[in-house]
Amino acid sequence: MADQAFLDVMAHLPAGVVVISTRAGDEFRGLTASSLVSISLEPPMVLVGLERDSATRAAILAQKAFNVSLLTRSQEFIADRFAGRAPSIDPKWSTLPHHLGVNGIPLVEGCAAWLECRLVQVHPAGDHDIFVGEVQAAAAGRGDPLILWDRSFWSLH
Numbered sequence: 770m771a772d773q774a775f776l777d778v779m780a781h782l783p784a785g786v787v788v789i790s791t792r793a794g795d796e797f798r799g800l801t802a803s804s805l806v807s808i809s810l811e812p813p814m815v816l817v818g819l820e821r822d823s824a825t826r827a828a829i830l831a832q833k834a835f836n837v838s839l840l841t842r843s844q845e846f847i848a849d850r851f852a853g854r855a856p857s858i859d860p861k862w863s864t865l866p867h868h869l870g871v872n873g874i875p876l877v878e879g880c881a882a883w884l885e886c887r888l889v890q891v892h893p894a895g896d897h898d899i900f901v902g903e904v905q906a907a908a909a910g911r912g913d914p915l916i917l918w919d920r921s922f923w924s925l926h
Contacts, residue, residue: 786848786915786922788838789817790875793828796860797875800825801852803917805837813904815884818897826898829888835902836870837884838877841912842924847877848915871906882909 784803791798804818815837819826829835840848847865849855858865866878870885877883886902893899913924 780920783916783918786840786917788851791829791832791835792874797862798825798828799851801848816899816901833888834872835886836874836876838880839882840915841881842915845922880910881912881914
């Protein structure tokens with residue numbers, strides 16, 4: 770299968786946009802992802818795919834924990850920043866409204882919902898790794914979720 774054909778097909782699968790975050794010492798790491806999947810209710814677990822060469826991936830492996838901030842439509846610029854398409858976030862996240870979860874890892878302020886996860890499994894998958902997290906805490910916020918579809922951001926309304 771041609772790489773472009775695969776990318777074109779996957780672009781037609783709507784997905785929520787999230788920031789996966791962790792810490793590395795006294796600094797924070799994060800990236801934009803659209804691969805968050807709920808995989809278990811008991812215990813509550815999610816999975817996310819992360820590129821092997823990602824600094825966030827390496828920090829999650831060291832920290833053994835990560836958080837997920839489900840972005841709202843008004844947070845498109847944040848998604849672009851963590852995807853490397855806009856000015857990057859500094860390592861202290863001083864220019865980004867956030868708060869620390871119980872696990873000491875940042876969560877984006879004003880997001881539609883969030884999860885705090887303990888890393889429980891890692892599985893190789895092509896040029897990515899699948900990270901499985903057991904959800905330790907979760908809450909719903911407000912706002913329409915940011916949706917990625919056909920290589921553009923959308924909302925439900």
